[in-house]
Amino acid sequence: MAENTKVIMHEKSIEKTSKLQLVNNVVGTFFRYLFLLIVAIVVLFPFYWMIISSLKTLTEYRLSVPTFWPKVVMWSNYAEAFTTANLGTLFKNTVIVGVVSTILSLVITVLTAFVFARLEFKGKNALFAALLGTMMIPGELFTITNYETVFRFGWLDTYTVLIVPFLVSVFYVYLLRQSFMQIPNSLYLAAKVDGTSDLKYLWKVMIPLAMPTIISITILKMMGAWNSYMWPNLVTRDPNMELITNGLRNAFTEATSGDTNFPVQMAAVALVSIPLFLVFIFFRKYIMKGVSRSGIKG
């Protein structure tokens, strides 16, 4: 009897604590969502501000009480941005450099990764370790000598100078080699017995199986061309050879002197940002996967 009451009391106290826990959980969940919502707003706000500012008239942009939706939608800002920043030429340059360098880089990366993953030769591991070692060195160290090299080659103001020096990325070779190594060796040996050539095996088996990594590399490389700033700025003198980011910054140099036509500037910024968002929407998975293994921007 006494034992029974004890059990009931115990159950009651459990009920009480679980009720407390429930309240606690609801409150906790509320605050967590609130926190995450605030963060989401902070993250998204600059994009929102960029878009709506790009659609305002200059007068509306300069109102002391800001508007959060343009009264008159000024699509003409985009046309003006296109001509002010010479965006047509810059888009063309960037696409040419991006596409050509990505294709060439992929061919080289695939071949190199294949050798390091599948073929055997003396000193392979030492060579690979040495290559990985170069990843530790800040890029500025290479840039100094490369600037002189391309100058001596007479490459300034050409597409070559924007493409060739960065064709090999040790990091991408490493990434792809890791994917290649996950493909069982028995497949390779079976193909060898069937008399399949290395290149055919690479093309028919390894590349399809490593496709997710190859897509990640492609996107990161393209984004790299789209976002590159320092090197193009250094090696191009002719405004018609600049890439998109240089043109964008240089066309609106006086960003912080009050007279800038901010709506037009924001329209140019939006034109540069929108392709990146589209790529992100369609290839989110590959980008996030590639990035989580790299820690390198672009």
Add this chain to the structure above:
Amino acid sequence: MVDSKHKWKAWLYLSPALILLAVFTVYPIINTVRLAFLEDYSMMKAISGATFEFGFGNFTKVVEYRNFLTCLKNTVLLCVLTVPISTILALLIAVALNSIGPLRRFLQTIYFLPYVTNSIAIGMVFAAMFNIVGNVSSESTRIVSAGIVNNFLGLFGVEPINWINAGSSYWANMTVMIVYIVWNALPFKILILLGGLQSINKQYYDAAKVDGTSRARTLWKITVPLLSPMLAYVVITGFMGGFKEYSSIVGIFGETMGPPGGKGEMNTIVGFIYQSLSGAHQGRASAAALILFAIIMAVTLVNLQVSKKKVHY
């Protein structure tokens, strides 16, 4: 027989990569070190046939140069402030994200957006948000539009602050840079930390719940230690990236690397290297690049030493 054919092929496939790496990676490492020890090396003079003496002049000049010290100070301050802020924020966001069900993937995608942006382009958006339209430096201050950030702070009764316009203070500039860099650094850190959180065994948390451990204690005693390899990773890569800060500053302030009338006030080590390089001071640029490399190595080694003691694998 097959084997020797193989070897020949391996080198053939490797040749494009090896040739490019030899010219644009291996040679530059050796040559840049050489240039750093050639007194007042200048590319144009070298091309027209001048020779340079061996010496440590470039290093002493870099270190004595007042601009370099400004750059060094800015770079270190930005690193020391943004890496802890962004890491702690990212940790809190990742923990909160990991604990919710609905909307998690959606929010995760939103938080990743700043990563896929052009840091110059979005820097210009931040500049516009902090910018004051009007005459801020005159006696009778006449502000046409205080900018959206000042408008927002105004809701809490804060007077408009001159963030980046002519005559703005060092710490106002610094604050803008910190806000922008943290905003930019969060996506990568959240991604890595969330990945780490998802691999933590739920049993630890169940045990803590049974013991009635408080949330803060659970975070500090369970989550942080189990997440320490990822935390170490984001801190180390954060410092490595932080010491190379450059384009985010160009995004906000432009190539002048400072507010109007304050050219170079926000310059960084990489900015210093680029300015020396595109000028006529390739020797000085090389010396500065070696100093940067040494700093990054030293900081990374310290980080690794600390994490060796603190990280639980």
